[in-house]
Amino acid sequence: MNRNQVLPQIQLSTEPSDLKKIDLCAPQTYQGAGFLSIPDLPRLAQEASAVYPGDGFDWEIRTHFEDSPGSEPRQILDMGLNGRLQLVCQRCLQDCAVDLAEARRFVLVDSEAQADGFPIEDEEQEPLVASQHFNLLETIEDEILLSLPLIPKHPDGFCEPHASSFTGEALDEPSEESENPFNILKNMKKN
Numbered sequence: 001m002n003r004n005q006v007l008p009q010i011q012l013s014t015e016p017s018d019l020k021k022i023d024l025c026a027p028q029t030y031q032g033a034g035f036l037s038i039p040d041l042p043r044l045a046q047e048a049s050a051v052y053p054g055d056g057f058d059w060e061i062r063t064h065f066e067d068s069p070g071s072e073p074r075q076i077l078d079m080g081l082n083g084r085l086q087l088v089c090q091r092c093l094q095d096c097a098v099d100l101a102e103a104r105r106f107v108l109v110d111s112e113a114q115a116d117g118f119p120i121e122d123e124e125q126e127p128l129v130a131s132q133h134f135n136l137l138e139t140i141e142d143e144i145l146l147s148l149p150l151i152p153k154h155p156d157g158f159c160e161p162h163a164s165s166f167t168g169e170a171l172d173e174p175s176e177e178s179e180n181p182f183n184i185l186k187n188m189k190k191n
């Protein structure tokens, strides 16, 4: 018998605050999708260098129970994330749109001890400790934070030109070159 067919399926609310208390211990499954803007995700908002119209993340969540031989069926949570935020480009220091499209699969476990015992080589799915007041909003935010590039950068050739290279003066006055502190440093290193 497929347990999923007899369990009630609950539609998740699209309201961010409603995602903070989801009963993942109840014998029911969930599904839902929505959009979170950057201000809905306070830790992400701290990372964002700017917020442009449309920035934020579409999320999709679905849970089901999977038969596992010799033990209770395991609850699986699938999460899809798709969206954009602005980070500081580490090459030109201007805002840089970072697009993310992530899919994650989690296995719900009963305790921290069980989560610790979860095989770490399993990259396909990660453990989550189920609770009656599970904070899905926080989990979504965790996954976005974990997916951010360590060194955000525009694609090659797409950096904003540095403001000073547009003045035109530096190119026309080679006489100033010797006074440029960077050239002095360069010469010092040579000696």
Ligand SMILES: [Zn+2]
Binding pocket: 089, 090, 091, 092, 093, 094, 096, 153, 154, 158, 159, 160
């Ligand atoms: Zn850049």
